[in-house]
Each structure stands twice: as C-alpha cells, then as structure tokens.
Amino acid sequence: MPDIVSLCLNALTLMSILMLVALGLAIIYGLMGIINLSHGEFVTIGAYTLFTVQAAGGSFWLALVVAPVVGYLLGTVLEIAVIRRLYDRPISTILATWGLSLILQQAIILTYGAAPRPVTAPFEASVQVFGITYPAYRLFLIVFAFAVMAACVLVFRKSPFGLDVRAVIQNAGMARALGVNAERVYRRAFASGAALAALAGVLIAPLVAVTALMGVNYLARSFFVVLVGGAGSIPGVIAGSAFVGGLESLLSTTVPITVAQASVLILAVVIVRFRPQGLVPA
Amino acid sequence: MTLITRRRTLQGLAGIAAVSALGAPSILRAADTIKLGFLSGLTGLETILGETQLHCFELAVEELNAANGIGGRKIEYVVEDDQTTTRGAIEKARKLVFEDEVVATMGMIASLEHVAARSVTSPANHILMYSTYYEGGVCEKSFFSTGQVPNQQIVPSLGWLTKNTGKTVYVIGSDYIWPRNSTEVIRTEIEKLGGKLLGAEFAPFGTQDFAPIFDRARAANPDFIWMMVAGADVITALKQYQSFGFKQQLFSNALDELFSFAHPELTAGTLSNQAYFMKLDTPRNKVFTEAFARKYGADKPINAIGEAAYDGVYLYAAAVEKAGSTDSDAVIKALREVEFEAPQGNVNFAANNCLRANSILARGTPDGHWETVENFGQIDPDVPGCTL
Numbered sequence: 001m002p003d004i005v006s007l008c009l010n011a012l013t014l015m016s017i018l019m020l021v022a023l024g025l026a027i028i029y030g031l032m033g034i035i036n037l038s039h040g041e042f043v044t045i046g047a048y049t050l051f052t053v054q055a056a057g058g059s060f061w062l063a064l065v066v067a068p069v070v071g072y073l074l075g076t077v078l079e080i081a082v083i084r085r086l087y088d089r090p091i092s093t094i095l096a097t098w099g100l101s102l103i104l105q106q107a108i109i110l111t112y113g114a115a116p117r118p119v120t121a122p123f124e125a126s127v128q129v130f131g132i133t134y135p136a137y138r139l140f141l142i143v144f145a146f147a148v149m150a151a152c153v154l155v156f157r158k159s160p161f162g163l164d165v166r167a168v169i170q171n172a173g174m175a176r177a178l179g180v181n182a183e184r185v186y187r188r189a190f191a192s193g194a195a196l197a198a199l200a201g202v203l204i205a206p207l208v209a210v211t212a213l214m215g216v217n218y219l220a221r222s223f224f225v226v227l228v229g230g231a232g233s234i235p236g237v238i239a240g241s242a243f244v245g246g247l248e249s250l251l252s253t254t255v256p257i258t259v260a261q262a263s264v265l266i267l268a269v270v271i272v273r274f275r276p277q278g279l280v281p282a
Numbered sequence: 283m284t285l286i287t288r289r290r291t292l293q294g295l296a297g298i299a300a301v302s303a304l305g306a307p308s309i310l311r312a313a314d315t316i317k318l319g320f321l322s323g324l325t326g327l328e329t330i331l332g333e334t335q336l337h338c339f340e341l342a343v344e345e346l347n348a349a350n351g352i353g354g355r356k357i358e359y360v361v362e363d364d365q366t367t368t369r370g371a372i373e374k375a376r377k378l379v380f381e382d383e384v385v386a387t388m389g390m391i392a393s394l395e396h397v398a399a400r401s402v403t404s405p406a407n408h409i410l411m412y413s414t415y416y417e418g419g420v421c422e423k424s425f426f427s428t429g430q431v432p433n434q435q436i437v438p439s440l441g442w443l444t445k446n447t448g449k450t451v452y453v454i455g456s457d458y459i460w461p462r463n464s465t466e467v468i469r470t471e472i473e474k475l476g477g478k479l480l481g482a483e484f485a486p487f488g489t490q491d492f493a494p495i496f497d498r499a500r501a502a503n504p505d506f507i508w509m510m511v512a513g514a515d516v517i518t519a520l521k522q523y524q525s526f527g528f529k530q531q532l533f534s535n536a537l538d539e540l541f542s543f544a545h546p547e548l549t550a551g552t553l554s555n556q557a558y559f560m561k562l563d564t565p566r567n568k569v570f571t572e573a574f575a576r577k578y579g580a581d582k583p584i585n586a587i588g589e590a591a592y593d594g595v596y597l598y599a600a601a602v603e604k605a606g607s608t609d610s611d612a613v614i615k616a617l618r619e620v621e622f623e624a625p626q627g628n629v630n631f632a633a634n635n636c637l638r639a640n641s642i643l644a645r646g647t648p649d650g651h652w653e654t655v656e657n658f659g660q661i662d663p664d665v666p667g668c669t670l
Contacts, residue, residue: 003497010493017490105325114333115544115583116517126527135525138493208490209517213329217488252494258457258486 005130007253013138014245016145017204021218022225022237023152024196027189029223030231030282031169034083034190035094038101039222040215041108042071042194046201047210048108051117060122060202067202068195075194079187087186101215108212121206141203148199153234165189169232228268230278239279244268316352316608318343318359318595319384321374321399326366327487327513328391330540331587335389335413336361337578338588342595345573352599353606360384364395366513371398379408385608386411388594391587392512393417393460400425407610409617411598413590415535415556417463421634421668423614428590428597428629428637430557432467433664435535438641439555440471442656447531448505449477454495454519455510457484464510464535480504485511485519492519496526509534516541520548538585542650549646556586557639558626559652570625583650586626590637593624597631627660634670636663 021043028036046067053063082100086093121137129139156162167175168185176182201215208214221244229240244264251260271279320339322332343357351357360382364370371390378384379402386409390396396412403410404422411426418431443451451472455461461484469479480502483495499507507530511519516536523532533553539560542549560571560583570592574584601616602608621630626640641661644652 006493006497010491010497013493014491109329114329115540116330116514118545118547121525124525126525133527135522137525204490207518207521209514209521211329211514211517213325214514217490249491249494253497256457256484257489257495258484261486 005132006134007250009129009132009134009138009142010253011246011249012142014249015241016142016245017200017207018221018225018245019145019149019237019241020200020203021197022222022229022241023149023234024193024200025222026193026226026229026231026234026237027196028193030226030233030236031165032186032189032193033090034087035090035097036083036193037094037098037219038078038104039097039193039197040217040219041101041104042075042197042215043201043204043218044104044108044212044215045074046071046198047119047205047214048112048117048201049198050119050202050205051112051210054119060120060206063202064199067198071198072191072195074198075191076187078194079190083190084183084187101219105212105215112212114212117210119205119210137206141207144203148196149234149238152196156234161185161188224265224268228271228278230281232282233278233280236278236280236282243271243279315356315358316602317382317384318357318598319378319382319387320359320361320389321364321371321378321387321395322389323366323391323395323513324361324363326370327515328366328395330514330544331391331414331585332363332366332389334540334583334585334588335391335591337582338574338584338592339388339595341574341577342592344577346595346599353603357595357599364390364398366392366395368394368398371395372402375399375402375410379403379406385409385602385610386598386613388413388591388598390414392458393463394458396420396425397459409598409610409613411594413594414587417460417467418636418663418665419463421665421670423635423670424610426594426617426631426635426637427663428594428639429587430555430639430641431636431663431665432464434557434639434641434661435555436464436467437471438658438661439533439535439553439643440468440475440477442643443506443531443533443553444472444475444477449475450480450504451477451506451508452480452499452502452504453482453508453510454492454499455482455484456512456515457486458512460512461510468508485515487512487515489515489518492522493526496523496528500526500528504530506531506533510536512536517545517548520545520552524548537646538587539583539651540585542646542652543581543583544650546646546648546650549650550648552646553643553655554646554652555641555643556652557637557641558586558589559642559644559654560584561651561653562626562642564625564627566623566627567625589625590639593622593626593629593637596622596624597629629660632663634663634665634668636665638662 049067050063123136125136126133127136164185168182172182225240230236248264324332362374364374388411413428415430453465465482537554600620601613605612605616641658643655
C-alpha cells in the first residue's frame, strides 16, 4: 500500500511539472499554431525571477506573482517585435524563435553566470499522507498545477477573453468582421502563454538545478505533451501530461528510467500515428 | 563594363601575388608561436564546469606567456565548444586537429567527450590532455589524463566508507560511460572489502524527477549512497534527495567547489574525493588561488578539474621545452619525464600517461568549502593491463 501511494504521488509530481510547462505551449502552439522554440527559455526566466526576487529579500510567494508579470511583458514585447511579423510564415517563426532561445540563454549566462543559482522552496518539511512520508512541496506542486489547469479551462470557456481567443482561432476574418480586435487577441494569447511558462519556472525551480540552459529539458517534452494530448485543447494537456509523465514514472519503477523514457516516446509516436488529433482533441 | 585584357589580367595576378607576399610573414609568425586547442562543454550539461576549466587553462597560458612562453615562443590558443555532445566533440576535434592545426588539445569534462575526441586525435597521433577524474581504462599513446583514475579516487574512498559507515552501497548515476564503468569498479572493489553493491540506477541527462530512483534506493536500505550524477543534473538530484529524508551518508565524486559555492546547503555534510580542493593550505596553492582571484574575481570557485587543466598546460610546456620541438612523438616521450610544482603538490605522469595525483577525502562545509577528512596522499595511477 505505501508503495502504491508513493508511486501515484511520484507520477502526479512529474505529470504536474509537465502540465505546467506544456500549458503555455498549448496556447501558443496548440491554439495559435506558432512553433515557439524559445518556450523553454520562458521557464528559465521564471526560475531566474524567483532567484532574483529571493536574492532581493522577497519571498517565494512574491515571485509567484512577479514571474508571470515578467513573462507576460516579455511575451508582449516579443510578439510585437518578432512573432507578429511572421504569422503567415510558420517556417520563419521556427528559425526566429530558435535564434531567440539561443540569445536568451546567452543573455542569462552573461547576466547571471554559468553557475547554478540557489532558490529556496516555501516549505522544506515532509508530511504524512496515506501512511507515507512525502515532501510537502511536491504535494503543493500537484495541487497548484491542477488549480492552474482548472483556472485556465474556466478562462477559456467562460471569460470574454477566452471567447475572443476561440473566435479568432476558428476564423480570424469572421471574428474581425464582428468587431474583435484579432491582433490584440493574438498578442494577449501569446503573452499569456509566456506568462504561464514563467509561472511554471517558479514552481519547478525548487526541485531542479537553476541554470541558463534548464529550459532545454522541457521543450521537446512539452511538444510531445501537446501533440499526444491533442493540439488546441486544454484538457488535452492533462491527458498528454498524464500519458508522458505518469507513464514514465510508473514504468520507471520496474524498468531503468532510460528504458522508461524511450518506451513512452515510442508509444507517443504510435499514438500520434493512429490518432493524429491526439487523445483529447479540441 | 570591364574588358578582360592581358594587361588587366596581369595586374590582377600581380595583386594576388602581393597579397600572398603579405600573407607569408604571418606563416612565419605562426612558427614563432605554439598553438594549443581547448575543447570542452561550454554549453549543454557541463556548462557549469567548462567555464572554470577554461579559466584555469587561460590563466596557465597567460602566466607562461608573461614569463617566457614555451622556450621563448608565445602560446596562442583556439577555444571550441563541443556542447557536451559526442557529435560536437568529434566535429570540433577534427577542426582543431586538421583545420586549426593545433599541436595539442586540452579540456573536456564528461567522459563521452574524451571518448569522441579520441576517435579523432588518437589515429592522428595528436596529443589529447583530459583534465577530469574519470572511469580510467584508456591506454593510448597520445592520450594523457591529469585527473584521477579509479584507484586514486574510488578505491581509497570505498576503503574509508566501508570502514566508517558500513558495508553496503547503492549507486545513483547519470546514464553514460563514466558512472556505468565506475560502478563496475565499485562492485568489484567493495566485494574485496567484504561489502556489497545493493543496486545501481542510471538516469538519462536532463532527468526531472529522481523520486522513483530514490524510492528504490531507500527501499534497499544501504549503509551509504554513492552519487555520480553529472553536470547540472547533480544539483537537481541533490535538491530532491534532501526532501526525501535519507539518513545515510552521501558520497559523490561528482561534487566539488563549483557545486558547493552555488549550493552550500546541498553539499554540506556530503563526502567527495578529489585531487585538489581550493582550501588546500600550501604556499603554491596560495599563489594559484590569488592569481585566479585577481583575474576572475575572489568569489569564483576553482575545482580539481580546473586545477588539473592548469597543470596540464604547464606539464605540456615543460615537455615541449625538454623535447625542443612540438612533434607529438618527441613531446609524448618528454611528457613522461617532466614534473611540475602544481597547486596540489609536485606532479608528474606515470608510464600509463595518467598523473600521479592526490587523493583527498573531504566533507562539505556550510560555507561551501571542503574540509579534509583523510588525505591519502599521492597515489600511482593504475590502468590495468596498460603498457605504453
């Protein structure tokens, strides 16, 4: 029994990490169709925001508020300066965002150095859950990740902004005709995706090494999550993360972790081959 | 509109000749300098370590140039980043050897880099100097290592650990040649000491969640845990290790000042074994650390890999002076005869091209340094079955 509990909690932790990172990409890639290869760097920026805030004497919770704002502002600038000019040239976007990711990585190394930066979790303690001792921060991460997912689903289903985004994505011309400012919607959607990535960065930072290149670890997997889950669907992110993260975690209890990762990727390819629209399509 | 006339063609040819004539002195100049290659992971997994290694290499070159260069010839160098990948190491080693035509190549962190680089340098009889402690076992004429091999690092540490903490160990490492081959050494050696390797787990680069591995390690209940997770990943592993409440002693030969300066809270209390620690109290080390601090800042860490890279440049310089040429065969012969008063102490190469290096078991302190637990002194490197 304790084994099963820790098994499930481990699976939920990895799933939550992937969910948080992939959520921003689900908006930028899934909904807007932009292949943003600098997505990982927004996660890095979130983590460095946490470091900067804590170094200045601020708390984890302050960074949790500041990082999405930083991500949003940077996302807005980027959308205006680069992405907006490339909406009809998807291949150029790949090149531009890839270049951007290299620029951001080196800019962070130049500013903060190559050494990993220390950040502290809001709570270090372990707690008793269902008969096992489990790190409290991981439990917080799981709960928070699902809360963020729920909030996103609500925003997209119920808010006027969500309605505008869905309208513009379905048919930009018709949305414009009905008085929706499509350019503004794109800009805000892109910035929101960047803000979510930065938020994910803050939440992940206490668990991993904070370095300028940390974002690289998340890029490919986020795309996998979005593709397997179903591009353009927020619930798809949950399904995709459960598949990629949950399965990896469960498999790695019985086989070496390298084999587990490889098996998950092979299964993901099979799924995308036979179900190209993903597990939970939009 | 330009007409091609005989006169114009001749003018053009004269121009080319003039340019070549201008170029000629630079070739002569090149002969006056000695060109070294530096190849390491300056981006990718080993970014953290590559930067300091490069700084130590540069410091040695700068000091030599400020004195007399190598036998009166100034040293210049080409820096290449292999992105901590095998492909990068092969491509960049080819560039250094065949395009830049450097006389020797130094650096490298992860073992996958030296394996890849050797596939280029060894057939070309090009001197490759590797400055990181590693799994050992390489026996190639043109390959030199200034870091520790297992009998200088792993074996003495195992002896201390089995005596002082207990007889059983669980290994957690990254999934590549260094942790895997080192684990085989641990398995064999601990059995000789009457202990047992209870299990070994290898995580791919960039692993985000070590929880499944830690669960199994905890279930095995070893007396101590041996961690060989490489580069930035070891920080991820340590952060999660702490939250899982292990009571066992942690030993990690992947840890040094580069990690403990950044995360003293993670390294305090853990054990490591290196040939050099920054706190080493010798006059020579004082000169070294002060020179480093002047050039790069007093808050910057130096680790054993960096010190070994620094030693490598000096040893190579001494060998070229002794050989009176940069010809590989002559320098290889001389390298086995020279010695250098290094920050870690007097060092020279054994007949198997590995350095007679120190072996210092140390414990991380809360201020990010390492205090000596036991100094095993200088140990002759052992490469089984190697005669060069």
